[in-house]
Amino acid sequence: MGEVTLEDVTKRYDDVTAVEDMDLEIRDGEFVCLVGPSGCGKSTTMEMIAGLTMPTEGQVFIGGREVTNLPPKDRGVAMVFQNIALFPHMDVYDNISFGLRLRKYDKEEIDRRVERASDIVQLEGMLDRMPDEMSGGQRQRVAIARAIVRNPEVFLMDEPLANLDAKLRVHMRTELQRLHKELDTTIVYVTHDQAEAMTMSDRIAVIDSGQLQQIDPPLTCYNEPENLFVAGFIGSPAMNFVDGRLTETGFTGDKVEVDFDPDVVDASVGDDVTLGIRPEDVYTLNDATSLANPTKQIDAVTDVLEPMGDEIFVYLLLSEDAEVSLDEEARGAMSDQLLMSVDPDSDITEDEDVTVVLDRTKVHLFDTETGQALMHGLAPTTTASTDSSTPAESDD
Amino acid sequence: MGEVTLEDVTKRYDDVTAVEDMDLEIRDGEFVCLVGPSGCGKSTTMEMIAGLTMPTEGQVFIGGREVTNLPPKDRGVAMVFQNIALFPHMDVYDNISFGLRLRKYDKEEIDRRVERASDIVQLEGMLDRMPDEMSGGQRQRVAIARAIVRNPEVFLMDEPLANLDAKLRVHMRTELQRLHKELDTTIVYVTHDQAEAMTMSDRIAVIDSGQLQQIDPPLTCYNEPENLFVAGFIGSPAMNFVDGRLTETGFTGDKVEVDFDPDVVDASVGDDVTLGIRPEDVYTLNDATSLANPTKQIDAVTDVLEPMGDEIFVYLLLSEDAEVSLDEEARGAMSDQLLMSVDPDSDITEDEDVTVVLDRTKVHLFDTETGQALMHGLAPTTTASTDSSTPAESDD
Amino acid sequence: ISSSGGNGNGDGGGGGSDDTETGTAIDTEEVTEDITIQIAGDSRMSDNIDGIRDILHNEGGLADNISIDIIAGSQVTNNRQNQYQQWLGSGREEPTLLLMDSGWTIPFIARNQIQNLSQTLPSDMVSTVEEEYFQASVGTAQGENGDLYAIPMFPDFPTMQYRKDLLRNAGYGDSDFEKWATESMSWEQFSKITKEAMEANSDIQYGFTFQASAYEGLSCCDFNEFMTSYGGAYFGNPEENLFGPIGDRPITVDEQQVIDSIKMVRTLLNGEDDEHALDGITGNIAPEAVLQWTEEPSRKPFTGGDAIMHRNWPYSININGAEDAFGEDLGVMPIPYGIPAEEAEYPMTGGPVAALGGWHMAMNPSAPDRKKQAAVQVLRAFMQPEAALANFGLQGWIPPRPELLDSDRAAEVDVIGRYLPQLKVAGENAIPRPVTVVWPQQSSQIASAVNAAYAGEKAPQQAMSDLKSTLEQIEQSQ
Amino acid sequence: MATEQGTFEKDGDAEIKRGPLERWVSTVIKNPKRAYRAMFYVATVFFLITTLFPFYWLLVLSLTPNELISNMGLLPKGFNPGVFVTMFERVPFHLYMFNSFVLGLSTTIIVLLLASLAGYVFGRLRFPGRSLLMLAILAISYFPPAAFFLPLFQLFTGGTSIVLGPITVSSPDLFNTPAPMVLPFSALFMPLSIFILTTFYGQIPDGLEDAARVEGTTRLGALFRVIIPLSAPGVATAGVLTFISVYNEFFFSFLMNNGEASSWAPIVAGILKYQGQFDTPYNLMAAASIVGVLPVAILVIIAQERIVSGLTAGALKE
Amino acid sequence: MESLTETQFAYFLLAPALLILLVIALYPLIQTFGYSLYADQLTGSARLGQFVGLQNYIDLFTGARDFALPSAFLPTFTTSFPFVTGIYSSALMVTLIFTFVSVLFETLLGFVQALVLDQDFRGRRWVRVAIIIPWAVPIVIQGMIWYLMFQPNIGFLVGSADDPAFLNLLGLSYTPLRNTADSLFLIIVGDVWKTTAFMALLILAGLQSIDRSLYDVAKVSGATKWQQFKMITFPLILPTVLVAMLFRTIGAMRVYGIIETMAGCTTVPSLSCLVVTTFNNSMYATSATVAFVTAGLIGIVVSVYISKFADAEGGF
Numbered sequence A, B: 001m002g003e004v005t006l007e008d009v010t011k012r013y014d015d016v017t018a019v020e021d022m023d024l025e026i027r028d029g030e031f032v033c034l035v036g037p038s039g040c041g042k043s044t045t046m047e048m049i050a051g052l053t054m055p056t057e058g059q060v061f062i063g064g065r066e067v068t069n070l071p072p073k074d075r076g077v078a079m080v081f082q083n084i085a086l087f088p089h090m091d092v093y094d095n096i097s098f099g100l101r102l103r104k105y106d107k108e109e110i111d112r113r114v115e116r117a118s119d120i121v122q123l124e125g126m127l128d129r130m131p132d133e134m135s136g137g138q139r140q141r142v143a144i145a146r147a148i149v150r151n152p153e154v155f156l157m158d159e160p161l162a163n164l165d166a167k168l169r170v171h172m173r174t175e176l177q178r179l180h181k182e183l184d185t186t187i188v189y190v191t192h193d194q195a196e197a198m199t200m201s202d203r204i205a206v207i208d209s210g211q212l213q214q215i216d217p218p219l220t221c222y223n224e225p226e227n228l229f230v231a232g233f234i235g236s237p238a239m240n241f242v243d244g245r246l247t248e249t250g251f252t253g254d255k256v257e258v259d260f261d262p263d264v265v266d267a268s269v270g271d272d273v274t275l276g277i278r279p280e281d282v283y284t285l286n287d288a289t290s291l292a293n294p295t296k297q298i299d300a301v302t303d304v305l306e307p308m309g310d311e312i313f314v315y316l317l318l319s320e321d322a323e324v325s326l327d328e329e330a331r332g333a334m335s336d337q338l339l340m341s342v343d344p345d346s347d348i349t350e351d352e353d354v355t356v357v358l359d360r361t362k363v364h365l366f367d368t369e370t371g372q373a374l375m376h377g378l379a380p381t382t383t384a385s386t387d388s389s390t391p392a393e394s395d396d
Numbered sequence C: 001i002s003s004s005g006g007n008g009n010g011d012g013g014g015g016g017s018d019d020t021e022t023g024t025a026i027d028t029e030e031v032t033e034d035i036t037i038q039i040a041g042d043s044r045m046s047d048n049i050d051g052i053r054d055i056l057h058n059e060g061g062l063a064d065n066i067s068i069d070i071i072a073g074s075q076v077t078n079n080r081q082n083q084y085q086q087w088l089g090s091g092r093e094e095p096t097l098l099l100m101d102s103g104w105t106i107p108f109i110a111r112n113q114i115q116n117l118s119q120t121l122p123s124d125m126v127s128t129v130e131e132e133y134f135q136a137s138v139g140t141a142q143g144e145n146g147d148l149y150a151i152p153m154f155p156d157f158p159t160m161q162y163r164k165d166l167l168r169n170a171g172y173g174d175s176d177f178e179k180w181a182t183e184s185m186s187w188e189q190f191s192k193i194t195k196e197a198m199e200a201n202s203d204i205q206y207g208f209t210f211q212a213s214a215y216e217g218l219s220c221c222d223f224n225e226f227m228t229s230y231g232g233a234y235f236g237n238p239e240e241n242l243f244g245p246i247g248d249r250p251i252t253v254d255e256q257q258v259i260d261s262i263k264m265v266r267t268l269l270n271g272e273d274d275e276h277a278l279d280g281i282t283g284n285i286a287p288e289a290v291l292q293w294t295e296e297p298s299r300k301p302f303t304g305g306d307a308i309m310h311r312n313w314p315y316s317i318n319i320n321g322a323e324d325a326f327g328e329d330l331g332v333m334p335i336p337y338g339i340p341a342e343e344a345e346y347p348m349t350g351g352p353v354a355a356l357g358g359w360h361m362a363m364n365p366s367a368p369d370r371k372k373q374a375a376v377q378v379l380r381a382f383m384q385p386e387a388a389l390a391n392f393g394l395q396g397w398i399p400p401r402p403e404l405l406d407s408d409r410a411a412e413v414d415v416i417g418r419y420l421p422q423l424k425v426a427g428e429n430a431i432p433r434p435v436t437v438v439w440p441q442q443s444s445q446i447a448s449a450v451n452a453a454y455a456g457e458k459a460p461q462q463a464m465s466d467l468k469s470t471l472e473q474i475e476q477s478q
Numbered sequence D: 001m002a003t004e005q006g007t008f009e010k011d012g013d014a015e016i017k018r019g020p021l022e023r024w025v026s027t028v029i030k031n032p033k034r035a036y037r038a039m040f041y042v043a044t045v046f047f048l049i050t051t052l053f054p055f056y057w058l059l060v061l062s063l064t065p066n067e068l069i070s071n072m073g074l075l076p077k078g079f080n081p082g083v084f085v086t087m088f089e090r091v092p093f094h095l096y097m098f099n100s101f102v103l104g105l106s107t108t109i110i111v112l113l114l115a116s117l118a119g120y121v122f123g124r125l126r127f128p129g130r131s132l133l134m135l136a137i138l139a140i141s142y143f144p145p146a147a148f149f150l151p152l153f154q155l156f157t158g159g160t161s162i163v164l165g166p167i168t169v170s171s172p173d174l175f176n177t178p179a180p181m182v183l184p185f186s187a188l189f190m191p192l193s194i195f196i197l198t199t200f201y202g203q204i205p206d207g208l209e210d211a212a213r214v215e216g217t218t219r220l221g222a223l224f225r226v227i228i229p230l231s232a233p234g235v236a237t238a239g240v241l242t243f244i245s246v247y248n249e250f251f252f253s254f255l256m257n258n259g260e261a262s263s264w265a266p267i268v269a270g271i272l273k274y275q276g277q278f279d280t281p282y283n284l285m286a287a288a289s290i291v292g293v294l295p296v297a298i299l300v301i302i303a304q305e306r307i308v309s310g311l312t313a314g315a316l317k318e
Numbered sequence E: 001m002e003s004l005t006e007t008q009f010a011y012f013l014l015a016p017a018l019l020i021l022l023v024i025a026l027y028p029l030i031q032t033f034g035y036s037l038y039a040d041q042l043t044g045s046a047r048l049g050q051f052v053g054l055q056n057y058i059d060l061f062t063g064a065r066d067f068a069l070p071s072a073f074l075p076t077f078t079t080s081f082p083f084v085t086g087i088y089s090s091a092l093m094v095t096l097i098f099t100f101v102s103v104l105f106e107t108l109l110g111f112v113q114a115l116v117l118d119q120d121f122r123g124r125r126w127v128r129v130a131i132i133i134p135w136a137v138p139i140v141i142q143g144m145i146w147y148l149m150f151q152p153n154i155g156f157l158v159g160s161a162d163d164p165a166f167l168n169l170l171g172l173s174y175t176p177l178r179n180t181a182d183s184l185f186l187i188i189v190g191d192v193w194k195t196t197a198f199m200a201l202l203i204l205a206g207l208q209s210i211d212r213s214l215y216d217v218a219k220v221s222g223a224t225k226w227q228q229f230k231m232i233t234f235p236l237i238l239p240t241v242l243v244a245m246l247f248r249t250i251g252a253m254r255v256y257g258i259i260e261t262m263a264g265c266t267t268v269p270s271l272s273c274l275v276v277t278t279f280n281n282s283m284y285a286t287s288a289t290v291a292f293v294t295a296g297l298i299g300i301v302v303s304v305y306i307s308k309f310a311d312a313e314g315g316f
């Protein structure tokens, strides 16, 4: 039915390769999110599935049928466009019912469906507005409604909720999930919202520079990113990376050391490796009491505090001479900075000396050069080797 | 300089009132976020400040000068449009430099500034692309660059980061903040991203149905929302609301009771009141050990679990007969459901009986009818002042 | 795809029609079945269609089974010529009869596109035409071989109209008017009288209005008249050379008589002190505007009461002589002469000449035989003297036989009936344009050259010798 | 923007009541909008006078009895409204108008249809031979109509035959029918429409066509449902221009029929019908011209609603 | 149909238009070109219907065919162009002057008219009709209007030596329609009067198709009205303007009707005048020859034009 398969698909514009050698298998009824940095080729991939763009190379299958040269109308897809693309000469009703009218549904059926769709996107009572009389979010909702009135085999949604407020977004999320369950259609979904990707999708496909990096269930991507790119991309705020080397005792960075048996990873002692740790897995000594497997202690100074309401982001400087930098991205990549998330009740202040530890079981290790993941989560400290959970094992 | 003041501003379209009687004072150099549900009038407000839309009533001041009838070009504003609106016939360089060329800056200055701006938005090397050769996010970045090359008194940014991925968004956030500091301009910013609003703004203006609900620093809005709307709107996931009545003993709902002296609130015993509690302030008994001021225990059954990576959202059903509903919004408003956020390490499972408590100091109380806040955070329980360790005790 | 049929517009453009027989005799028996003959006429004919039918059946004796239909072709004569060219050139069967301007009938004859009537009509009809019709008219309906290709329907001769009332102010009276009606005056006398009248009627703007715009009307008519009245000619002896042989006839536009006529006009326009004035002519009696005038614009001031003398076709006599216009105050005389006919070098020149206009009826050679047969009956009906006179009354068609102008019935015709003697003089002195296949080209060259010479852009001598060489080139083309 | 134009309009009336020139000049310097408005009114009045004056002159001519047309001033000499009746008595002018209207309309429909397809192809598709074809089509308009006439006349009067082996098929005789006018008009006026539509269709954002295609239209469907409606100004303009061109045409109009109203002769023939051998009833022709222009005025009034429609707003976020 | 390749699809859609152009335009042109290779004189050495190859073209260029063409009115105009001589060059001169001046003014005025019509004001629809309507006037009528206005003793725009009219004082002769220079001037005025609407209509359509939100951006960026025009409006309607100018240029180079009805082809002989006059004189070969040479000349002008604007147009 609704399987979508890309085989070796490449799309080149004159001098840009938007998508490169992409192999993607989406199962029938699956909900897959495409994520990746701006310009990485998500929309292009969607357009190739829809048939709006012809791949330069490779083939596209939908429902097991090759559709590479089939026009969009014969592919059984509905799409929410990133640029919304409402028909400016039609009112909301006509925009939403466009596809149904093309298929000559009878009037009542159309009315029924339009009503239902506009209900879902909360646009009741706006059916006779023209697109230019609506707000950005309302237009986007029309675009969603236009797609969901139909019963296609595959939904393609390119950032359908980008212009909606958090509440509506949560609502729409649920509605889309409900729809997904009800119709049992395949959904390919582009989003920049981590929460969306995490909660809605069966699998997340992470794309970078036109290349597929990883396609896995959300938590796998979160907990076991295949490479530095995925690790850094999934999760907000991003994972902390600390550069160092693999030594006999484990990981040795400038300020951070984590000890483990270097044999458990597929790299030689002396190789450059990067250690990754998510902000929520960094603990102050106080909070670390409940932590079963802390690493060695790390001394740091708090820099900026960003209270987010439900948590506070604390920027830690590892070396005293580190310059205060506002560039968060730079921070994340630098070895002498760490981002930590603490409870909003915490009494931590700026420019305070703190000692932090990392959760050993949440530490990631990557080959600095290739970016490939070497290990996710260290076994509990060697002393606790009898414990059953040795993720290192599964990693080799 | 860059103060922006709206006085009694109303904007009516034929049959829609987009903005109603808005009084808004934005100080010079302030960074104010406008937030509110889709269609609430944010863009309209921006357009009136920019001079693109004439208010039906009221006056607009910029820098102390009345500008209500001044054309946009004389108002000293730069704007990022929600619909991006790049000039299709100009390449990226020309789009970005448009405002500078209008002002006849000399070539080097323009080059310098364009380079800087395109650096900030990470579009180096794309200066000679045409808009239709770029991805959605890239276009949006051009739009941002087009605004920030100039040095206006006021920046108006309407969801400038909506189409960017999380990482880039964080980067842009920092850049915009840096710019704000450097240029010391006033920034009015529309966003649907809570994190953006919380971290960037000096104050958040919450708008609903064209009316200003609250304008306050982010944490004030988060912690002391003036009314039900603000409480429910700020914070993601949204605050839990439980309907009940004010009784002699405090708040009495179907399943939830919180006791306090009813005299401390400006309402009479017997009034309908709504209790609000954020998901992160709901604790299982286990986690509540550290809690100084818990409320009475509440029995519940876990329903759906939503793992988010850095936390898990747990949906709790308070009454056994409550139907499982996927509609999160409905849940939030219903009295027999609660959303709780727990640590990702938590071993909580679905359909498990749990007992939860609320953090008394984080409980909000609202007049159900008017929606006005009655109280934010209860005083620590009178009896438990000496003994903090037994939450159960403090509960009677 | 191949082009065939028709008269081969295709093969090199235009009208070699060897495959259509225009000269076969047709059955002249009367047709008995009901048949309708389509005639390409003009709007005046179609306006009067009922009257014409009556005339043909009553006066002309046309059998009742033959009826006619009229297509009102354009009155812009060029357009009509063009339409006919397409119809006849492509061998269309309709219309059966075509009303043709005597000014361009000959090219159709030369291209073999109309029926040779000498070969096909009963000889009595042909001889009637050849013997009894205005000779000048017949000449424009004959081929090089002398055969008749069309029946003249009506001739047209310009005359000089004048305002008796204004001339009375200048001391002239009915006796003068009576004399002038048949005894033409010289241009010298004419200009003097006009001048006197202008002086006697100082509120009148113009003395003499005529047509000198650079158009066919100048080369065919106005200039032709002036030139001929001074004894000049385009191609030497008109009796011999008017209709050919092309390339084998002298070109005489640079002769002194012709130059004199131009000088005369320049004097009328610019006065006696013009560099190229003609002695004896009183100057300054015609406005410069004539250089841009064709018939109607030149008539407007006269009809409007702003001019004393006016040269024009008979149609304008009907207008100007109407009761609500000048009525009896309208005087008509033949066109003045430059030199008397006796003094002229060439026959047909000198004296009170009048350019010949008028229309003929020709037959479409591609028409089906039945229709041709019936068309012969129609032609015969038109030719009946009574029918011609009735048509004079109905449509103002001047009868094509001079003798009919003397008839009482003609004199009874309103307005124009008063001026038949003058018309007769004009008709007897009519000079046709030298129409041949190259005439259209020559005509436009002549018109430009003469207009330029009148306007003073070129000296008359120069203009005419230039014109001569151009005409020569056209004659000798290729 | 609407608001701005709204005020524009309101202030327009107030302007007239304003005081002396200097005061106005100084306000202009302060507020250049006034200068724009003034320029606007000056331009409008200027254009109205220059374009309408000849029509007024036509009216003057028509109301003046023909015999009095000489030394005309700016007012009619005499007043003869009966001319508008006479003109129909002399020539069945309404029939000629009807013919013109039918010819114009059918040509316009054919042209818009075919040029739409071609405009879509040239405006939105890239394919080999595109530029060459466009130039070839353009080249057709280099030739005067006379260059097409003779072969077409033969074709349409049955003078052209195609030999197919043993059978020879003659082209049908279409003289005095609309076909020999409508077809050449279509071919001769099509290049302009193709070019107009090419530019307009080319400017419609791809996104909208994409959306329509995903919704289930074919490319052609998208053309008719989205691109053409959004190019309404261009389509309407191409239509009006074509229609008026037919109305104006005088070469084929003249030679492809015998000039009778019953033979589909158009308005040009009708007007010339008034002309006599020598006499020209200017008043009737003027009256006929005024009447003859009316259908076009009506057409323009109808079409202008389409010509004015900035429809792309609100469609796209890009 | 949808499964055709883009190229196939393109040609498929073009087929109907190409078919009609092929039969109704190309076929006759080929035939007509054929005519131009035959003699069309009833006299002279090469008689009607005889194949003469390119002789007609050679004759045209050498001036040997001038006799067949309406004469050039003003001898001063007979100055030769490098490649054509005689009357043809005079006609070319007249045509080029006419084309350049009238297209220039039509474009400028049409632009201004379109800008006026683009405004929203009360009564706009009537102003629009008024401005467009001259274009709907049949040429015959337009010729009559002008002819009568400039006819001495009828129109009020010319007078006589005794009673000069306003325009005469400005240098217009008393018989302007028999004078090539004056006639050309009046014909240009007449053409501008009539055809400006064509430009205005097209440009207006271009204006109406611009996405209005771009103006919002420009305004906020600080653009004055003029700058908005220069940087947004103008570049966006340029393709339309170019199409309009292109077709006006071609149309102007084929000017005939207005000349014939106003002043006559003898007074102001244009290239098309030569074609039509010879056509009317049944000199079909000469007519075809002139038509093809004229089309060639227009082609040259157009290619110069296109190569100049190719980038801006982006279409060719």
Ligand SMILES: Nc1ncnc2c1ncn2[C@@H]1O[C@H](COP(=O)(O)OP(=O)(O)OP(=O)(O)O)[C@@H](O)[C@H]1O
Residues within 6 Å of the ligand: A132, A133, A134, A135, A136, A137, A138, A163, B013, B014, B016, B017, B018, B019, B036, B037, B038, B039, B040, B041, B042, B043, B044, B045, B082
């Ligand atoms: N031209 C118009 N005509 C009628 N109603 C309009 C028009 N423009 C906007 N509105 C209405 O005004 C209200 C406010 O619109 P506005 O664009 O300000 O919303 P917004 O807060 O920006 O919403 P969003 O977050 O969806 O962009 C909306 O309900 C919208 O439908």
Ligand SMILES: Nc1ncnc2c1ncn2[C@@H]1O[C@H](COP(=O)(O)OP(=O)(O)OP(=O)(O)O)[C@@H](O)[C@H]1O
Residues within 6 Å of the ligand: A013, A014, A016, A017, A018, A019, A036, A037, A038, A039, A040, A041, A042, A043, A044, A045, A082, B132, B133, B134, B135, B136, B137, B138, B163
């Ligand atoms: N028509 C085109 N010509 C040239 N390059 C193009 C064209 N369309 C897209 N690209 C490039 O291809 C790449 C992929 O574009 P695409 O739209 O797929 O990105 P995306 O992943 O959707 O990004 P975003 O999140 O910003 O929307 C981008 O770098 C873009 O600049």
Ligand SMILES: [Mg+2]
Residues within 6 Å of the ligand: A042, A043, A044, A082, A158, B135, B136, B137
């Ligand atoms: Mg995209």
Ligand SMILES: [Mg+2]
Residues within 6 Å of the ligand: A135, A136, A137, B042, B043, B044, B082, B158
């Ligand atoms: Mg908005």
